[in-house]
Amino acid sequence: MTFGLVLSTDGEAVACDDLRLGAKGQSHGRPMTVPRSFKRSGIKPPPFFLWDNSRYVLGLGRPAEGSEPRAYADRAAAFRDWHELLFDGTDDPGLLAARRFLRSWTPERFGLAPFSPALLDRTIVFRLVGDTDADGRPRFLHDRPAARAVWEPHASDGDRPEAVCLVSGCTAPTARLHPVIKGVSGARKTGASLVSFHQAAFTSHGKRQGDNAPVSEAAAFRYGAALNALLTPGSGATLRIGDTTTVFWADAAVHGEAAARQVEALVTAALRPTGPPDPVRDGSDQRQAGRSWGWLGVPSAAQAVGLGIDPGIRVHILGLAPNGPRLSVRFWQELTAGELLVRLRAHWDDLRLEPPAWKTPPSPAALLYALARQGRPETIPPQLAGELMRAILTGHRYPRSVLTAVLQRLRAGDPIDGPRAALCKAILQRDARLYRRRTTDPSTGPNKGVPVSLDRTESDQAYRLGRLFAVLENTQRAALGRLNASVRDRYYGAASATPASVFPGLLRTTTHHLAVLHRDRRTRRLAVWFEREIDEIMRDLDMSLPRQLPPAGQGRFAVGYYQQRHARKPAPESADPVPQPQE
Template structure:
């Protein structure tokens, strides 16, 4: 089944529960900042502030938002001040007059003949209100361009909650459906009115704040057989409203069913109501400490499951309360101008997803250099941060984040480009830290099927890249032992890139330089320092007749892993010397 079909099924399941937070048919959830309180004569009595302490509007179910981009189209019983009051901050007076006229005309047309007190009061307000009155309002600066609803003074509810007005809205939607083109819906397979323009999806990071379209056509090149706009991909009005409502629900932060992975917004849901439905996002970040006690309990539960899976325990033994056979769905969305692109779509069981996540963290498992600072389960956002291009706005390589999110949940090979990206950042910053070394290890385990234990130093490893990385760590330690912590030009900062790429050009010079460092270190450290150093280097280089001219990318990755392991071992054996803070 397609993701549109599953989103529609999710919408239907959620609307069967009154307290689910899913807007009912014909309604959408919008952030409303203010309520305009009017009396029966149509006078504006007060402006009620609905915002919370952070200045965010209250999320209310209001009549469904009309699709609009550059066109003028008003919403029923709510809108921004440009439509509802004829005042906005865009500086386009003619367009603002058009939007105010559209709002007034819509309500005069739909509410004509309605004798309900609320409808009469709203029509009177629209007749009496003048944009010039806006300057007299105390909250005019905060009110400008905000979304507003209406309320009759002295009442608690809003006009859009009045049964008579909601029935008028439903009747208007049925009339619009009758006038729409009809066809076979590709989602439901049923005949019905086809949506010409699909509702907008809001909440995707990087997309337009007003919303973006998942299905849309706006150029003749996209059209076929004379069908314009979304008639090219016939989806019924009902299905379009359902899948967009479901996406808007999932993308809302308060529902905890969305995770941001760089430029990808990942939403997930199940085909049945299970407690795990809102915790899948925690698998991407098991380090959160500021959540509620309930959230922290859930995170600890997930950690216990992953540790049990790492030990090889079956899932039912890892947590007997799980529902491993429940189907889970994951949809990765990325912004693309006024549209959304689908980075990936996954359909699997909860058990399979947990097993894949367990394998991911097992591949990442690595001895930590600073256990008090480095998490045992590195969150994906932090891994991406360590391989992103530094600057005011850190840049993660395009599509890489989405690919990693898909691999974590589905298994399979890691992107081939990942190793090159990690090495590029190490060469640029001269720092193979815990997170970058963990990504290298995961890439080697997953893509090269490394079965040897690479979580800590492996003295039996005979790979040339790994051995040279170990030697480089010993040479660096000899320099520090000789010159102290304040070294003007540490070997790592000057040579780690060239040493890992072209060993034959660099290592002979480094070994000659090391003789001076060892002689001086012998005076600073202990007698026999030179013997111990020579024995360590000799054991590692045993059987090597010459240094290779170049190392492949794989062996450069093993070089960095060998350096990281040996560097940890150097300072674990000697508690009086600690790794440089710059190597954190």
Template sequence: MILLALKEYYDRKVSEGAIAQDGWIEGNIDLLFELDLDGCLCNISDLREIDGKKMLSRPFQLPNIGKQALKHSNSGKDANLLWDNAAFVLGLGDKGSLRLQSMIDAIDQWIGPASDAGIHAVRSFLQKGLGNRSHFDLALNHPEYGEILQKGSVKVSFRVLQTGYQTVFLSPIVAAALERAVESKDSDVRIGTCLVTGEQHTVVEATHPVIKGVKHAQPSGANIVSFNKEAFNSYSKTQSFNAPVGKVVASRYVKALNDLLDSPRQRLNIGDASVVFWAEKKSVFETDFSSFFQEPERDNPAAGIEKVKALFESVQTGAYMEESGTTRFFILGLAPNMARISIRFWQVGTVSEFSSKIRNYFEDFEIIKPPKEPEFYSVWRILVNVATQDKSENIPPNLSGDFMRSILEGMPYPTTLLQAVLRRIRSDTEYRVKPVRAALLKAYMNRYHRFYPHPNYKEVTRELDTNQPSVGYQLGRLFAVLEKIQEEANPELNTTIRERYYGAACATPVAVFANLLRLKNHHLAKIERKGRVVHFETLLGEIMGKMREFPAHLNLYEQGLFAIGYYHQRQNFFTSKQDASGKNNLDITEEENLS
């Protein structure tokens, strides 16, 4: 299914002219040598364009004759077909004769005698230069391009005006030769049935081309389909003959996947997973998808926010509902596994289905937050805030893939995510419950209980809910009030009960709160403003009235609700309010000062 979808994506990109076909490679050409039919140089055409202070080469799909076309070995015998750098085209350097002969041999080997007038003119140009180097003087001494040609690195191809082709390698003869070569490169040819397309009597690929660009995989490339030890083989079949895939199909799915991994708009990294995505046909959702999950660009932070807002508005605008939501969308998560690539997750659905599930994900994470906090959290920001020391490299293995899968399937978030965020809150004595962590806990709790309803659970709201029945939530509120009393009683204090008692308070309340409540009497006595003391006493009474006793232990879910209650109450202290007269009061403390 995965390989077939990638092969179909390749076919789509070929029809759009956006990917190189079999036997071709994406590259650039700087200069064209314009020849006459006798192989004599008439003119040099510069294809480069000026972009600021840079000269940009013109992109082409170039003939690729079964080698690393954009790199050369030290042999001097690996010229490309009808194009190469000036060192090969003009036979420069110590191995100039070998390079020039290699250019001629490539034409003879791949095109043969059945060539058109343009290719024949190129061969004559090269052959004349091999016998008499002064034949190239017109190019090497050219007043405008001679100097850069002598350096040898500039990319050169040919055009023969009488043939009508923009370059000689665009001749149908070249395309036909490369097409014949695709299935006849190996001497050990095996015929079988392709497991991807079902095509029978096709040439089976022995070793699939490598895939490059997967995060933390081998730089030289790795494979999805690979058998490199006898223990993996069956029925005496070696290499990839264990899972037969046609040579053409193997080339196409790998080329499509490499194109996706190289695309900044259709690839994103989430933890240790490299995620690529595409639609069965061109779609706005395809280019917007990465904006929903990655950090906003520093140069344009508002761009990602606008994409998410457009996602919410799509219910009214129908932006992602094309063709009644029948356009299929594919999401593939890859992770390194030694010399292979493992499939972390694979999701298939329609554009409208995925847009709806992603919209639900953002709704889950809505929570009251400080003004400078991001309006929407990227997946990276969520995961890094549950990792040790808030570092990307410490994100727990597999967590990113599990989290992403739950978003795309619309299922409950992984329990490991709840465990990770609670561990991080306990260990982060300085910040404890950051807004992003509180949002994560709210999202986890609400989504879990939507799938597994409980009669005593009330959905966690975006901001403070004084009627929340959870004991853990009310204990979190109580802890926040006690901390606020301590802060106002001791403005110069650097360490509060948050640093010293939070972990014990959320796990074993009975062992902590009795002592904290005794201490609060001492702190209240130090607050000079009596109205403030009355306010705190009233608030404490309201919270304590919702509890019968302090529990001995809180389970993980109640610990999560403790953190949310603590966060909500802390935010409530600093949230703008409006009294009955319509006057805006910035917070409780400032209301006291104004009176």
């Protein structure tokens, strides 16, 4: 909308609001939700309800740029007569003011204040002087409850069959075509439909187009207008995560708009996509390694109250992805702010790993940079972001495809760094928590938890094999120095997938590496430390090594490797500790 006429109760135009946005010369109309428009053609195109361009509202316009104003009496009469019909019997002061204005208006009054040539061929709405909404903002006539009640019976096609609306549950004329939704990343620029039927197979039950999913005209208009408003650039209610456009809003009906805005800001801060996270390199940042995960910055539900966030406010989060001419709903969550915080905290707790994998908190989308080939984000499967977001919001299992993708990167030779180990740990930890089986010994089996930091008492075979592989690699590095192809470079993929075929040979080779360390006086104590580490790991290791490890076992192998690789030697009996070598 570009201008708003302010009317007194007797129908006089007392002011004109300039609603345009942007710099002078490049201004454009303000986005606004108004009664539905439609394509107009023919000799007598119909008017819109309580808004239109100046040719209908004032009966004036310019046929061409720079030409003199021209009268459009037939269009002004159509606008006036249409509203006379709709306002018949109303007692609303705002609608009565609009009717009085239209009855008394003549183009000859255009030269008087508050009218100006800038209104010609611009869209115009109406406002009753002094009328405001619940938040004290100026309210336009089409937003008044009486105007909505007048318009809704006329919003549907008169010849449409009636059915029970799937949204409202009321019997009403159904929408033949659903509204076009614009602003979804990857979808058609002209927009795409959330509900659409245009194949012959959809007529098998004698129903065509929108009759297959009966939604009333009023409900279809409302959800279309709401989504298009939320997806408007600059709305602050949209995030793009992978191929999924996420729309969110908080319910302001109970706690007010200010409280809802605080919750929406929290959602933005927690879920906003960022670039690649800054990982802790090889666990060498001791300041980060000694810090707790409080730096993740997600408050608990109890802490949220102290920050002015009401945990009872309802939050709605919708994920939309393009699907040809349609839109697919990737996820839909309706929950309270407190429930959202609980699930976010659970997500971060599942990712918790020592030493920490990141220096700054990664967004959900940034977690997937660990899956990128050669560091190129375009190689990340786009659908994984939506699946991961759904798991975070619902508290359900993380997608197993993420674990598979991480293991593929490790077998391809990518480093076993903190982000990849944390993803493995999170997936397995959540599975253990949600799907723990009843056993006589809950500390064993595939559904037990995964240690946050190095656990020397952990008896899981895959975890211990990962630890053992890290010690064997460090032994080789200490004995031979840096090589073009280390034990990890040559054997990690096979060792994590088929341990029985790799570890016997690695242990034999390690015997020679330890002998090299023993021959040098400066490394003898280091050799003794390595031997003790190997003995401690193998003491509780079943020497009938598994021929194959399933994906879950390979994930535990990666976590054990990472934690052992970056562990420091416990305080020794002597005062002269020997550190484990690091890259």
